[in-house]
Amino acid sequence: GNSVTQMEGPVTLSEEAFLTINCTYTATGYPSLFWYVQYPGEGLQLLLKATKADDKGSNKGFEATYRKETTSFHLEKGSVQVSDSAVYFCALSDGGATNKLIFGTGTLLAVQP
Amino acid sequence: NAGVTQTPKFQVLKTGQSMTLQCAQDMNHNSMYWYRQDPGMGLRLIYYSASEGTTDKGEVPNGYNVSRLNKREFSLRLESAAPSQTSVYFCASSEIGTGGAFFGQGTRLTVV
Numbered sequence: 001g002n003s004v005t006q007m008e009g010p011v012t013l014s015e016e017a018f019l020t021i022n023c024t025y026t027a028t029g030y031p032s033l034f035w036y037v038q039y040p041g042e043g044l045q046l047l048l049k050a051t052k053a054d055d056k057g058s059n060k061g062f063e064a065t066y067r068k069e070t071t072s073f074h075l076e077k078g079s080v081q082v083s084d085s086a087v088y089f090c091a092l093s094d095g096g097a098t099n100k101l102i103f104g105t106g107t108l109l110a111v112q113p
Numbered sequence: 114n115a116g117v118t119q120t121p122k123f124q125v126l127k128t129g130q131s132m133t134l135q136c137a138q139d140m141n142h143n144s145m146y147w148y149r150q151d152p153g154m155g156l157r158l159i160y161y162s163a164s165e166g167t168t169d170k171g172e173v174p175n176g177y178n179v180s181r182l183n184k185r186e187f188s189l190r191l192e193s194a195a196p197s198q199t200s201v202y203f204c205a206s207s208e209i210g211t212g213g214a215f216f217g218q219g220t221r222l223t224v225v
Contacts, residue, residue: 093213098163
């Protein structure tokens, strides 16, 4: 079945450091891929998405490229801020009639001033 | 600009008690979902409703029931709560073809 694997955290960085959070997936067909962010005490917010191979999703300085050859969708940001501290979830959807999302286990990012 | 609204935000139940978690969305989405979030396990799908009048089991449906009351509302019921159901519950909605989903703020449930 479909699944998502993402790097375990926590990831601790200093402000202005470069961020990479790895995400790989297993899926039949051509899923859509997503990154969600969860700030403390809140629900999940869609951060970015990509719907086909080689698409690059971007938002708020974060980027991720849909790599079909390596089945990956790694999240990157060039210079993190303290306000980026949150849990990041990689997810896939096979679309179809249900649009169900399958999530990775989440990666906690802590950015120190 | 409410989006997805869940009630209550917090709840403590005794083992064996029942309760219903309420969810409503104002985006006219066809699909709605209930997930639970547990440490180290990400979010797991409990039940979903692809459209008004239909519901289907997700990955972890045991111990839960759902009702799609109308297009806006999708409730989750615990008939006899167990400590293993201690979790944070999220409701979400989406529109087919757009990808992604919008999430509520969550319900933190503790069963003692």
